[in-house]
Amino acid sequence: MSPFRAEDFRPIIPAAPAVRALRSIMNTLKYLAGYPPHLQARVRELIEQDRLGTMLADKYGESHAVRTDGQLYEYVQAIKDRHLRKSAPLSKVIYDAKLQVMKHALGTHTTISRVQGDRLKASREMRIATVFRDAPAAFLRMIVVHELAHLKEAEHNKSFYQLCSHIEPDYHQLEFDARLYLTHLEVERRQ
Numbered sequence: 001m002s003p004f005r006a007e008d009f010r011p012i013i014p015a016a017p018a019v020r021a022l023r024s025i026m027n028t029l030k031y032l033a034g035y036p037p038h039l040q041a042r043v044r045e046l047i048e049q050d051r052l053g054t055m056l057a058d059k060y061g062e063s064h065a066v067r068t069d070g071q072l073y074e075y076v077q078a079i080k081d082r083h084l085r086k087s088a089p090l091s092k093v094i095y096d097a098k099l100q101v102m103k104h105a106l107g108t109h110t111t112i113s114r115v116q117g118d119r120l121k122a123s124r125e126m127r128i129a130t131v132f133r134d135a136p137a138a139f140l141r142m143i144v145v146h147e148l149a150h151l152k153e154a155e156h157n158k159s160f161y162q163l164c165s166h167i168e169p170d171y172h173q174l175e176f177d178a179r180l181y182l183t184h185l186e187v188e189r190r191q
């Protein structure tokens, strides 16, 4: 008797297109993972109607001229001088093309952050993902405020967000919209 029986050979069933599409869109919404389902549903709707890009462009038309690492250093230093003068000086501020804008867990939220956070924190370097060089001015400000707040508060806790909102009153809206912007870039990349 043959050791092989037909029923032992199960065909590999590829994910149905609908499942693949759903997975793809869930992955696309990774920047919004910490937000409530009704908000995510609204964003999915905007993506499906191809309106997310236009909506962001209408609201955030203003670009910035912070192109070089030197300009970035001055930009960051100016905000630091104004709001966090007593915090440790920054040795270096650079755009980093290798830096992944990635989510990491912070309780109920996730946030945009840098990868080698601990090492950089120790040396008081600030690296900003290069994606923000071409981003609207408001999103560069948001990520810089976020990173500056980490000079005082390592965790994404209540006092961290209080500090962010103290430096930039519109911080929470900007962080959400920056996540929308990154989502939009992801959707474009996939098309």
Ligand SMILES: [Zn+2]
Pocket (backbone or CB within 6 Å): 111, 112, 113, 146, 150, 156
């Ligand atoms: Zn952070």
